[in-house]
Amino acid sequence: MPRRRLAKFGLAAAIAAVMCTSVACSDDTHNAAANATTSSAAHSESPAAATSAEVVVQNLKFTPSSLTIAAGQTVTWRFADGSTAHNVMVDTTTSPTLTTGTWTHQFTQLGTFSYFCPLHPFMKASITVT
Numbered sequence: 588m589p590r591r592r593l594a595k596f597g598l599a600a601a602i603a604a605v606m607c608t609s610v611a612c613s614d615d616t617h618n619a620a621a622n623a624t625t626s627s628a629a630h631s632e633s634p635a636a637a638t639s640a641e642v643v644v645q646n647l648k649f650t651p652s653s654l655t656i657a658a659g660q661t662v663t664w665r666f667a668d669g670s671t672a673h674n675v676m677v678d679t680t681t682s683p684t685l686t687t688g689t690w691t692h693q694f695t696q697l698g699t700f701s702y703f704c705p706l707h708p709f710m711k712a713s714i715t716v717t
């Protein structure tokens with residue numbers, strides 16, 4: 588009986604490996620194949636629901652200037668404005684002052700949230716959480 592289970596595991600892993608070789612798969616799919624126990628791992632063609640969004644801080648502005656996300660998602664601000672330092676103030680939370688790197692904030696409540704750069708108050712944008 589244990590040899591049959593081992594054989595099924597080997598077959599499931601082999602099938603999953605072949606499937607991932609014939610189509611583009613993420614490392615998660617390969618990991619799922621390695622952890623298969625009694626059935627083959629299937630490759631999903633539909634993308635996973637996005638759990639984060641990105642805002643680029645560059646050229647003294649936020650891009651995009653408005654964004655709509657689902658409750659529970661995170662937004663990552665990527666600072667890419669050369670030597671010009673920025674930060675982000677959303678609600679009562681303020682990011683560190685950065686010239687490079689990222690800062691992430693999770694939005695759990697519904698509504699529209701305006702944010703800005705306290706160092707450059709004309710830099711304004713908003714996020715709508717649905």
